[in-house]
Amino acid sequence: MSSVRVLVGTRKGAFVLTSDGKREDWAVSGPHFPGWEIYHVKGSPADPDRVFASQCSGWFGQVIQRSDDGGQTWSPAGSEFGYAGPTGTHQWYDGTPHPWEFARVWHLEPSLDDPGTVYAGVEDAGLFRSTDAGQTWQELPGLRGHQTGPSWQPGAGGMCLHTIILDASTPGRMFTAISAAGAFRSDDAGQTWRPVNQGLRSEGIPDPHAEVGHCVHRLAMHPARPSVLYMQKHWDVMRSDDGGDSWHEVSGNLPTDFGFPIDVHAHEPETVYVVPITSDSHHFPPEGKLRVYRSRTGGDDWEPLTQGLPQQHCYVNVLRDAMAVDSLDACGIYFGTTGGQVYGSADAGDTWAPIVRDLPAVLSVEVQTLP
Amino acid sequence: MIRVVLPAHLRALARVGGEVHLDVAPPVTQRSVLDALEVSYPVLRGTIRDRGNGRRRAMVRFFACQEDLSHEPPDDPLPEAVTSGEEPYLIVGAMAGG
Numbered sequence: 001m002s003s004v005r006v007l008v009g010t011r012k013g014a015f016v017l018t019s020d021g022k023r024e025d026w027a028v029s030g031p032h033f034p035g036w037e038i039y040h041v042k043g044s045p046a047d048p049d050r051v052f053a054s055q056c057s058g059w060f061g062q063v064i065q066r067s068d069d070g071g072q073t074w075s076p077a078g079s080e081f082g083y084a085g086p087t088g089t090h091q092w093y094d095g096t097p098h099p100w101e102f103a104r105v106w107h108l109e110p111s112l113d114d115p116g117t118v119y120a121g122v123e124d125a126g127l128f129r130s131t132d133a134g135q136t137w138q139e140l141p142g143l144r145g146h147q148t149g150p151s152w153q154p155g156a157g158g159m160c161l162h163t164i165i166l167d168a169s170t171p172g173r174m175f176t177a178i179s180a181a182g183a184f185r186s187d188d189a190g191q192t193w194r195p196v197n198q199g200l201r202s203e204g205i206p207d208p209h210a211e212v213g214h215c216v217h218r219l220a221m222h223p224a225r226p227s228v229l230y231m232q233k234h235w236d237v238m239r240s241d242d243g244g245d246s247w248h249e250v251s252g253n254l255p256t257d258f259g260f261p262i263d264v265h266a267h268e269p270e271t272v273y274v275v276p277i278t279s280d281s282h283h284f285p286p287e288g289k290l291r292v293y294r295s296r297t298g299g300d301d302w303e304p305l306t307q308g309l310p311q312q313h314c315y316v317n318v319l320r321d322a323m324a325v326d327s328l329d330a331c332g333i334y335f336g337t338t339g340g341q342v343y344g345s346a347d348a349g350d351t352w353a354p355i356v357r358d359l360p361a362v363l364s365v366e367v368q369t370l371p
Numbered sequence: 372m373i374r375v376v377l378p379a380h381l382r383a384l385a386r387v388g389g390e391v392h393l394d395v396a397p398p399v400t401q402r403s404v405l406d407a408l409e410v411s412y413p414v415l416r417g418t419i420r421d422r423g424n425g426r427r428r429a430m431v432r433f434f435a436c437q438e439d440l441s442h443e444p445p446d447d448p449l450p451e452a453v454t455s456g457e458e459p460y461l462i463v464g465a466m467a468g469g
Contacts, residue, residue: 033383034383035379035380036380057380058430058467059378059380059428059430059431059464059465059467060378060380060381060384060418060419060428060430060431060464061417061418061428062417063384063414063418076384076414079416079417080416080417080422082422082423
């Protein structure tokens with residue numbers, strides 16, 4: 001019988017939640033790396049026993065951990081992230097040039113077909129790749145070196161590269177997103193990049209339609225329809241039907257189009273999930289009701305999913321990397337909150353139940369569907 | 372023999388239970404102790420000192436003999452009590468909440 005493994009990164013450690021395919025009874029292991037911030041934990045699609053974790057601390061810096069037994073035991077891998085070539089500058093909060101400084105790894109994206117290859121998105125925004133299972137890292141400097149790089153500026157959370165999407169159907173194509181620079185696409189395996197932000201409109205920047213400067217919170221893609229991308233922007237839920245070349249808004253009837261995560265149903269490329277958040281200054285759900293919104297039409301028409309979720313006095317946030325779907329026949333969807341709850345739904349969002357309620361603030365959630 | 376006490380997070384990372392004992396050739400300085408520590412425990416590279424410039428990370432402190440050595444030149448000799456093994460060299464996570 002199939003099973004699922006939910007990998008949870010929190011402010012104070014990592015947790016591994018496992019269940020059989022019914023997804024009713026859960027075993028919880030952790031905290032792994034107690035006391036450390038775990039920005040992201042993700043398994044290799046090519047070898048599910050191989051799992052990578054980004055472990056960091058304001059005191060002691062960045063550590064990459066690797067497990068080769070599905071998260072039961074861990075070993076430190078390589079943690080040296082040196083930018084390639086001239087350091088260069090980006091724009092600081094006050095508008096002055098500021099040298100690129102490595103702070104932490106926000107996102108780890110293992111290769112779809114090679115268990116030894118993994119990508120890392122870092123703050124200050126850069127893309128790194130390891131081809132030896134995380135022992136050594138090399139920057140793919142074409143992204144940071146893009147001609148618009150000196151104009152990029154950090155969002156409130158830092159200038160982070162938080163999204164990496166690998167397109168299995170188009171050799172060499174990959175997407176990244178940076179707060180607050182925007183979305184970027186490479187068609188040559190990360191060597192060169194171009195901004196793909198046409199159609200975005202952001203009122204918080206001098207030119208709302210600028211080529212870069214948009215605070216993209218998250219991108220999502222269904223592997224069976226890779227030309228379609230979904231985006232949760234600082235404000236606005238957006239859709240592209242041409243691989244990012246152009247975007248149009250699909251916020252539709254959402255109660256607010258501010259939010260962080262966005263994800264796509266494992267078997268229905270037009271079924272999309274978001275978690276609306278009140279505003280950029282009120283990082284909690286509208287009316288104190290925690291609602292996932294689902295669109296079965298690829299956006300515009302959204303329905304609230306509330307059964308099993310708190311519908312009063314709920315003031316948590318759901319961060320950008322804290323939602324994931326499994327690929328069982330009845331698609332499961334999972335998300336974690338800054339209040340330490342991880343909710344799961346085994347029926348595509350119709351009903352929800354907490355898997356755990358009292359973890360540290362959840363930074364990331366990933367799921368592995370195991371045979 | 373130099374006795375080094377690590378903060379709990381780094382003891383867990385380096386998988387050591389108590390003090391770390393190092394043989395360091397004279398002159399024994401903060402730099403030479405930290406160099407020896409990183410040779411014995413490569414996983415600690417970058418966690419105490421910046422990988423690029425070798426400077427103490429901002430939220431790490433160095434104490435010995437009830438003195439704060441964090442701001443002392445890294446190549447100054449350590450106190451005799453440390454070099455003799457009578458007193459430990461303490462690596463401390465700065466008191467800063469969290």
